[in-house]
Amino acid sequence: MTKHLLSGNEAIARGAYEAGVKVCSAYPGTPSTEIFESLPQYKDALYCEWAPNEKVATEVAYGAAIGGVRSLCAMKHVGLNVAADPLFTAAYNGINRGFVIVTADDPSMHSSQNEQDNRYYARSAKVALVEPSDSQECIDFMKEAYRISEKFDMPVLFRTTTRISHSKSLVTFGEREEAEPYTYQRNAKKYVCAPANAYQNHPKVERNLAALEEYSNRSPLNRMELKGTKTGVITASIAYQYAKDVFPADTSFLKLGLTNPLPMDLIREFASKVETLYVIEELEGFMEEQIKAAGIDCIGKALVSNMYELNPQRLKEMLFGEKPVVKELPVKAVSRPPALCPGCPHRGFFYTMSKGKDFVIAGDIGCYTLGASAPLTAMDTCICMGGGFSLAMGMSKAFEASGQKKKVFGVLGDSTFFHSGMTGAAEILYNKGSVIPVVLDNHITGMTGHQDNPGSGYTLQGEMAAAIKIEDVLRAYGYENVIIVDPQDLAAMQKAVDDALASEVPVAIITRRPCLLIKRMKHDIGTCVVDTSKCIGCRKCLKVGCPAVMVKDRKSFIDPTQCVGCTVCAQVCPVGAIRREEKGK
Amino acid sequence: MKSKSAILVGVGGQGAILTAKVLVNGLMKAGFDVKMSEVHGMSQRGGSVSTQVHWGEKVYSPVIGDGAADLMVAFEKMEAVRYAHFLKPDGVAVINDYEMASSTIAAGLEAYPEGCLEAMEANFRCYTLDAAKIAMELGNVKCMNIVLFGAMTKALQLDDIDWEDVIRETVPPKFLELNLAAYRAGRAAAE
Numbered sequence: 001m002t003k004h005l006l007s008g009n010e011a012i013a014r015g016a017y018e019a020g021v022k023v024c025s026a027y028p029g030t031p032s033t034e035i036f037e038s039l040p041q042y043k044d045a046l047y048c049e050w051a052p053n054e055k056v057a058t059e060v061a062y063g064a065a066i067g068g069v070r071s072l073c074a075m076k077h078v079g080l081n082v083a084a085d086p087l088f089t090a091a092y093n094g095i096n097r098g099f100v101i102v103t104a105d106d107p108s109m110h111s112s113q114n115e116q117d118n119r120y121y122a123r124s125a126k127v128a129l130v131e132p133s134d135s136q137e138c139i140d141f142m143k144e145a146y147r148i149s150e151k152f153d154m155p156v157l158f159r160t161t162t163r164i165s166h167s168k169s170l171v172t173f174g175e176r177e178e179a180e181p182y183t184y185q186r187n188a189k190k191y192v193c194a195p196a197n198a199y200q201n202h203p204k205v206e207r208n209l210a211a212l213e214e215y216s217n218r219s220p221l222n223r224m225e226l227k228g229t230k231t232g233v234i235t236a237s238i239a240y241q242y243a244k245d246v247f248p249a250d251t252s253f254l255k256l257g258l259t260n261p262l263p264m265d266l267i268r269e270f271a272s273k274v275e276t277l278y279v280i281e282e283l284e285g286f287m288e289e290q291i292k293a294a295g296i297d298c299i300g301k302a303l304v305s306n307m308y309e310l311n312p313q314r315l316k317e318m319l320f321g322e323k324p325v326v327k328e329l330p331v332k333a334v335s336r337p338p339a340l341c342p343g344c345p346h347r348g349f350f351y352t353m354s355k356g357k358d359f360v361i362a363g364d365i366g367c368y369t370l371g372a373s374a375p376l377t378a379m380d381t382c383i384c385m386g387g388g389f390s391l392a393m394g395m396s397k398a399f400e401a402s403g404q405k406k407k408v409f410g411v412l413g414d415s416t417f418f419h420s421g422m423t424g425a426a427e428i429l430y431n432k433g434s435v436i437p438v439v440l441d442n443h444i445t446g447m448t449g450h451q452d453n454p455g456s457g458y459t460l461q462g463e464m465a466a467a468i469k470i471e472d473v474l475r476a477y478g479y480e481n482v483i484i485v486d487p488q489d490l491a492a493m494q495k496a497v498d499d500a501l502a503s504e505v506p507v508a509i510i511t512r513r514p515c516l517l518i519k520r521m522k523h524d525i526g527t528c529v530v531d532t533s534k535c536i537g538c539r540k541c542l543k544v545g546c547p548a549v550m551v552k553d554r555k556s557f558i559d560p561t562q563c564v565g566c567t568v569c570a571q572v573c574p575v576g577a578i579r580r581e582e583k584g585k
Numbered sequence: 586m587k588s589k590s591a592i593l594v595g596v597g598g599q600g601a602i603l604t605a606k607v608l609v610n611g612l613m614k615a616g617f618d619v620k621m622s623e624v625h626g627m628s629q630r631g632g633s634v635s636t637q638v639h640w641g642e643k644v645y646s647p648v649i650g651d652g653a654a655d656l657m658v659a660f661e662k663m664e665a666v667r668y669a670h671f672l673k674p675d676g677v678a679v680i681n682d683y684e685m686a687s688s689t690i691a692a693g694l695e696a697y698p699e700g701c702l703e704a705m706e707a708n709f710r711c712y713t714l715d716a717a718k719i720a721m722e723l724g725n726v727k728c729m730n731i732v733l734f735g736a737m738t739k740a741l742q743l744d745d746i747d748w749e750d751v752i753r754e755t756v757p758p759k760f761l762e763l764n765l766a767a768y769r770a771g772r773a774a775a776e
Binding site for chain 1: 596597609610613619620621631633647648649650651652663664667670673674686688690691693694695696697698699701726
């Protein structure tokens with residue numbers, strides 16, 4: 001059998017293909033994004049798309065499952081907060097063909113705003129929870145997840161973590177299986193969630209869950225690896241791999257893949273076979289709490305932290321007190337934080353905003369969150385996708401109510417605008433907010449690695465699409481004055497801000513310049529160079545926070561391997577010591 | 586055999602992931618079970634990046650913690666210091682004698698630390714090379730990662746693996762000659 005090295009995300013895409021999935025919808029979010037980036041290779045067999053947000057993606061995929069084909073949606077952990085509304089009711093209504101929702105959690109918050117444990121969503125929404133522990137299981141468990149979904153008439157939550165999604169391990173492929181065809185018929189009692197129907201549906205959910213729990217005791221996803229009788233470990237997901245590295249070879253394991261509802265009879269049986277029982281899980285004590293509530297004694301979170309990623313060495317130290325031996329060096333590395341790229345169109349905007357002493361800037365999730373870092377430090381808040389406009393609204397109302405004089409801006413990107421920023425733009429207009437909404441339009445979903453969105457003109461499958469114009473949306477809402485500006489032109493950018501502040505009609509700003517990393521576009525690339533005879537060493541150019549601009553021997557220096565010639569630094573130079581040259585001269 | 590692990594560290598965009606891919610392809614060819622882990626996301630914007638590779642007859646965890654790596658390849662010397670706590674006390678380090686200022690250093694908020702190489706060499710068995718210079722002499726600074734890879738294969742001591750063959754199968758044909766030359770030069774530099 002040929003072995004392939006696949007990341008968990010690539011394997012989930014492969015698993016969906018092999019499971020006969022026909023409709024897939026997602027919104028990008030680290031660490032889930034590559035699942036959908038690997039789906040277009042199967043586009044002859046399935047349809048895949050980027051939706052404007054996770055709620056829409058879940059609704060599209062759920063609609064397809066009602067329509068009668070197996071469907072998939074995927075998102076990062078916080079994406080499920082956005083999609084929770086359809087999830088909870090889809091659990092009541094059930095499906096016609098298999099429906100799987102992938103949630104990718106991010107312990108240690110490598111690229112996230114919190115460390116929430118989405119296993120609790122499965123318990124709260126009363127749906128099946130499947131957790132793979134490597135790439136092969138990502139393929140195999142996907143196929144089983146669709147069988148569970150159809151057998152028990154419910155959505156299945158398929159949960160990974162960063163280390164499942166982004167680790168590569170060896171897999172073998174299987175053939176694609178086509179699901180039983182389904183001919184759609186209206187069934188309003190099942191699919192119209194009117195209170196009378198929901199009332200009838202709740203007992204069905206409880207029956208299905210009870211049947212699933214009974215099944216979970218004999219599911220192929222849950223298995224005992226019996227060795228010695230001294231120590232037993234119940235574990236799931238990536239924690240299984242860590243525990244296998246850490247516990248002695250004669251340890252028995254109960255390795256769980258179907259973790260909601262928990263197979264309590266199987267757990268009880270396993271517990272009776274060992275003297276000491278451990279429950280090893282990353283983040284919260286999700287399994288341990290339920291196992292203890294069932295009256296089974298076990299050791300877990302008393303030793304293993306509920307914060308941050310585990311790894312074998314950390315686990316060994318927490319369980320057995322064995323500290324890893326590490327050499328201390330006399331030198332310390334200084335921080336290397338991520339920064340806006342050289343030539344990033346957001347730089348001109350944030351530089352301009354950094355000069356406004358009484359500005360309050362409610363930011364949002366994207367590359368532009370980096371506008372909060374030094375030396376730009378031009379952001380007050382960032383809370384969630386699409387929250388920039390609405391948070392700004394609340395702050396401005398607070399300032400009005402308490403007599404504080406501030407100029408409030410809500411700032412978000414093009415993809416975030418379509419995600420959930422549009423509702424905030426409606427809120428500001430409807431409730432007469434004194435907030436200036438700003439959309440930083442770089443034509444792409446940048447931070448997650450360049451995915452298309454409703455404004456970019458292309459689809460996930462690589463086809464041309466209608467590009468929705470942000471200014472048309474804002475004008476249709478009633479923003480009479482929509483100022484569109486190139487943020488790289490600092491004078492124009494300053495004027496846009498001044499004009500917006502002076503506007504007597506509802507006003508919004510769109511900063512428009514494509515991200516330089518968009519491959520299908522031709523970009524105007526040059527290099528900026530410093531004339532050291534003119535440079536007075538005032539360091540004003542460092543204020544733009546460009547990784548290519550630095551000081552060497554008291555004069556400014558621009559790293560030619562990094563510089564792309566955007567000229568933002570040249571525009572702030574008070575003595576005209578920086579000029580642009582074409583690349584290669 | 587006990588499983589082994591390597592950690593490749595550098596700055597986003599230096600080509601550590603491609604290097605890890607060549608390594609993994611060779612290990613797969615040699616019949617090892619292999620796992621590899623990388624962190625994406627914000628780290629791509631000029632931040633510090635690390636990739637871990639773990640191999641053996643049977644491998645469980647794709648990641649390692651403190652004091653557990655047999656080998657480190659550092660594409661930048663301050664990054665070697667940052668990730669040194671991952672190395673076993675008897676671990677080996679292949680270090681690029683190359684300096685990249687971080688955004689905070691460029692902005693004058695912090696200074697690049699002195700003595701990175703000396704600290705590594707005093708504590709670990711090190712192969713230090715100026716891979717950028719070697720790559721430039723070969724005509725393209727971008728093959729710096731394969732120069733480092735060549736030095737790494739020397740440190741790995743997996744001499745049954747035909748690494749030139751692996752490079753042939755992994756890199757695009759257009760860059761094959763350059764990469765083979767880079768591999769040989771890197772390996773020679775580590776002799």
